Each structure stands twice: as structure tokens, then as C-alpha cells.
Amino acid sequence: MIQSKLPEVWQTRWQESGFLEPSLIQEKVFEPLQEQVNLVGISPTGSGKTLAYLLPTLLQVKPGAGNQLLILASSQELGIQVTDVARLWAKDLGLKVQPLIGGANSKRQIEKLKEKPEVIVGTPGRVLEMIKQKKLKAHLLERVILDEADQLLQPGAIEFVQGILKNTQEKAQYAFFSATADVALPAIEKIVTKELTIIDVTDLNPKNEGVKHYFLNVSKRQVVDTLRRLSHMTDFQGFVFFNQLSELGNAEEKLLYNHVPVASLASDQSKEVRKMALERFREKEIRQLLTTDLASRGLDIEKVPYVINVEVPMTKESYLHRGGRIGRMGAAGTIVTLVQEHTVRDLKRMTKELDISVSEVFLHGGELTLEKPIKEEYKEKKTDTTVKKIEKRSKTINPPENKKKKVKKKKDQKNKGARKKKVPLS
Structure with a gap:
């Protein structure tokens, strides 16, 4: 158990944080990271990856020796979150943590760098900017960790990462972490020539039975109204994921018009707006x-019970990472994906490939239920009865062609007979 290898001050903090025992990824990477092994750590979302790399690496950092540890985050929000966690544990060791996150005041960050913080947490663009301005001493960095590595190695970000790694010392230790880092392995191998140890605990982790997966069949026109109805459920709070930014904006406008307490977190917003949205969400x-x-990456907000996918996610990885916002470290949670008749097949195929069981759920009486509401069944029966009555009436008003001919023939025969009777005998 890694607790026995932690300094006394950290053992106290471990207990105060309510941790019982380390997660699998925390246990497996502790010694390799301490021994400066270059590695790729793969573990499901919500399994404690942040502490998995922080604890062993912070213990190797020397107070007062300048920039030594760099942690790259895939988004501003993740960077802020990692900074908060790192500061909590670093202060017990007398270490300073400095964020270099895009969107923040760069002049203020430069002033803080003059204090020679031992730990840097940043987004790739801003970190490379500081290296080029010679404000960050990249050649002093002994360890570089990439959190959500598969995102950091996507086009648009990988160029910055490559620029950063080129400026670090040759013997620097590299560590890549993500729930789907195996997807990024080809990209990792292109930018890192060092031998990498892969530690994948995905199959060793017990499935989180506390998280349930459902789909709710609604038409596209009913999506916003469904979100409104969900918001009125007892103790409801959730992340609502959209595939398209434009649809998010339209939905937010309509929900706010209907006085639903919502906020948005989007790439086209300022850092201050995004930060405020997260704070309001945390404060419920x-x-x-x-x-x-x-x-969908790295954000850890306690006790959020729901994730709502407004439509089927584009990829399996997206479904996994979105779902990882809940059920963290074994907590319970519910994932609901809104589908239509033509998209439910895509969801079932995706969850089957992920070995996830998904069931249909219904929104009735202000709650989600697995049983189809009786009202709906009655409505269908009533509709069927009405249709039959209409058909019967239609047949009466407009009899079939054969019947029409028979009636006409019978009538003609009757009229012919009547005419014969009226003719006088000669």
C-alpha cells in the first residue's frame, strides 16, 4: 500500500480527504514514477489519475531548486483543477505551484515565474509561449506529465507539445495519462523516442455498477422541453452534452426564457465566464x-448524479469521457442519452462495443421510470379504437364497389318488376 510510503504529513491529509485505499492506477504507477520510468498510464475516468501522478512526482521535487515538474493539461478547466489539487498537497512539502493557463493575464504569470516555482501546471500554448520568451526555464525541467494525453496529441495541440518537449533536457522523464491513452500511442511514439512502459489497469478495474445507462426516445422538437422537464425532477443536477455548439446556444436561450436554472460552458466563452459557470454549478x-x-475531460465535481447526452456521442471515447463526469471513485450516477428511432441503433451498437448494458427509460410524472406509462398505452388503444370507428363509418358512407353494384342491380330488378305490373293486359 502506498500510504506507508507517504510522509507523515501526507498520511494525515490522506485520512482527512476520506481516502480508504489507493486506486489501482495509483498503486501501479507509484514506484515506476519514483524511479523515473517513462510510462503511459491508462485507467478509466474517475479512477484517481491526478493523484496517481502527483504523489510520486511531488516527492521527487526539491524545494527552492526552481522549475522541475511540468504538468500539461488539455483544457483551461482541467489546468485550474489540477493546480488546485497540486497546491493542496505541495504546500505540505514547501513547494510552490504556478499555473500557466491560456486566457489568464500573462504579465501576472511572468511576475509569478520570477519566484521560481518548482511545479508548473499549464496548457500547451501558454507554456510554449513562456519558453520562447525565456520566462520558463525548460532546460531545468526534470519531469513532464501529459494529462489527457490523447487530447494533447490531437492536431492543433500536438505542435505545441512537440515544441515544449524539444526544449526539455534529454534525460527528462515523460509520463502520459488518460482513460484512452492507448488510442494516442502511435502519436506518442512519434514524438518520444524513449522506451515507454505501458501500465493499463482498464481490465483490472471492477465495473462501476453504481452507474446506470439509459436512453430516452424523444423527437428532435421535444429535446428542449425534455431538458426542461428533467430539470424539475427531484434532486436533479447534471452535465448536458451537445455535439454541436450552435445547438447548445439555441437550447440555452430557450431554457433561460422558460426560467430553467442553467448555464453553459463553451469554447467561445472567456475564461471568466467559464469559471463562473463552473462555480455556480459546484454551488448547485x-x-x-x-x-x-x-x-468531458478531467473535470471533477462532487456528487453530480446525472449526465445527459442530447444526442448519441460521435465516438465511443466521447461516450466514456462524458460518462466519467459521474460515478467517480465508485459513486452512483445515471447516464441518459436522448434518441430517435433512427439513432437508437447507433447507441446500442456503441454501448455493445463498450460492453455496457443500456435500457429504455420513460419520463412520466416528473420522474424517470423503466415501465412504459399506462397513460401512453391507453392513448394508443384509444387511438386504435377511434381509427376502427372511422373506418367502419367510412365503409357505411362509402360502401365497397362490389357492394354498390349488387345494390344497384337489386334496385334495377325491383324497378323493372314494378314497371311490368303496371302494364295493362291486352
Whole structure:
């Protein structure tokens, strides 16, 4: 157990944080990271990856020796969150943590760098900017960790990462972490020539039985109204994920018009607006945080019970990361994906490939239920009866052609007979 290897001050903090025992990823990477092994750590979302890399690496950092540890985050929100966690544990060791996150005041960050913080947490663009301005001493960095590595190695970000790694010393230790880092392995191998140890605990982790997966069949026109109805459920609070930013904006406008307490977290917002939205969500001032895959990585907000997918996610990885916002470290949670007749097949195929069981759920009486409401069944029966009555009436008013001919023939025969009777005998 890694607790026995922690300094006394950390053992106290471990207990105060309510941790019982380390997660699998925390246990497996502790010694390799301490021994400066270059590795790729793969573990499901919500399994404690942040502490998995922080604890062993912080113990190797020397107070007062300048920039030594760099942690790259895939988004501003993740960077802020990692900074908060790192500061909590670093202060017990007398270490300073400095964020270099895009969107923040760069002049203030430069001033803080003059204090020679031992730990840097940043987004790739801003970190590379500081290296080029010679404000960050990249050649002093002994360890570089990439959190959500698969995102950091996507086009648009990988160029910055490559620029950063080129400026670090040759013997620097590299560590890549993500729930789907195996997807990024080809990209990792292209930018890192060092031998990498892969530690994958995905199959060793017990499935989180506390998280349930459902789908709710609604038409496209009913999506916003469904979100409104969900917000009125007892104790509801959830992340609401959209595939398209434009649809998010339209939904937010309509929900706010209907006085639903929501906020959005989007890539086109300022850092201050995004920060405020997250704070309001954490304080439970809003019931729904409308967002895109921007918020599907790394964000850890306690006791959020729901994730709502407004439509089927584009990829399996997206479904996994979105779902990872709840059920963290074994907590319970519910994932509901809104589908139509033509998209439910896509969801079932995706969840089957992920070995996830998904069931249909219904929104009735202000709650989600697995049983189809009786009202709906009655409505269908009533509709069927009405249709039959209409058909019967239609047949009476407009009899079939054969019947029409028979009636006409019988009538003609009757009229012919009547005419014969009226003719006088000669």
C-alpha cells in the first residue's frame, strides 16, 4: 500500500480527504514514477489519475531548486483543477505551484515565474509561449506529465507539445495519462523516442455498477422541453452534452426564457465566464451545465448524479469521457442519452462495443421510470379504437364497389318488376 510510503504529513491529509485505499492506477504507477520510468498510464475516468501522478512526482521535487515538474493539461478547466489539487498537497512539502493557463493575464504569470516555482501546471500554448520568451526555464525541467494525453496529441495541440518537449533536457522523464491513452500511442511514439512502459489497469478495474445507462426516445422538437422537464425532477443536477455548439446556444436561450436554472460552458466563452459557470454549478445554483466535449475531460465535481447526452456521442471515447463526469471513485450516477428511432441503433451498437448494458427509460410524472406509462398505452388503444370507428363509418358512407353494384342491380330488378305490373293486359 502506498500510504506507508507517504510522509507523515501526507498520511494525515490522506485520512482527512476520506481516502480508504489507493486506486489501482495509483498503486501501479507509484514506484515506476519514483524511479523515473517513462510510462503511459491508462485507467478509466474517475479512477484517481491526478493523484496517481502527483504523489510520486511531488516527492521527487526539491524545494527552492526552481522549475522541475511540468504538468500539461488539455483544457483551461482541467489546468485550474489540477493546480488546485497540486497546491493542496505541495504546500505540505514547501513547494510552490504556478499555473500557466491560456486566457489568464500573462504579465501576472511572468511576475509569478520570477519566484521560481518548482511545479508548473499549464496548457500547451501558454507554456510554449513562456519558453520562447525565456520566462520558463525548460532546460531545468526534470519531469513532464501529459494529462489527457490523447487530447494533447490531437492536431492543433500536438505542435505545441512537440515544441515544449524539444526544449526539455534529454534525460527528462515523460509520463502520459488518460482513460484512452492507448488510442494516442502511435502519436506518442512519434514524438518520444524513449522506451515507454505501458501500465493499463482498464481490465483490472471492477465495473462501476453504481452507474446506470439509459436512453430516452424523444423527437428532435421535444429535446428542449425534455431538458426542461428533467430539470424539475427531484434532486436533479447534471452535465448536458451537445455535439454541436450552435445547438447548445439555441437550447440555452430557450431554457433561460422558460426560467430553467442553467448555464453553459463553451469554447467561445472567456475564461471568466467559464469559471463562473463552473462555480455556480459546484454551488448547485444551477441544475444543468450545458456543454460540449470541452467538459468531458478531467473535470471533477462532487456528487453530480446525472449526465445527459442530447444526442448519441460521435465516438465511443466521447461516450466514456462524458460518462466519467459521474460515478467517480465508485459513486452512483445515471447516464441518459436522448434518441430517435433512427439513432437508437447507433447507441446500442456503441454501448455493445463498450460492453455496457443500456435500457429504455420513460419520463412520466416528473420522474424517470423503466415501465412504459399506462397513460401512453391507453392513448394508443384509444387511438386504435377511434381509427376502427372511422373506418367502419367510412365503409357505411362509402360502401365497397362490389357492394354498390349488387345494390344497384337489386334496385334495377325491383324497378323493372314494378314497371311490368303496371302494364295493362291486352
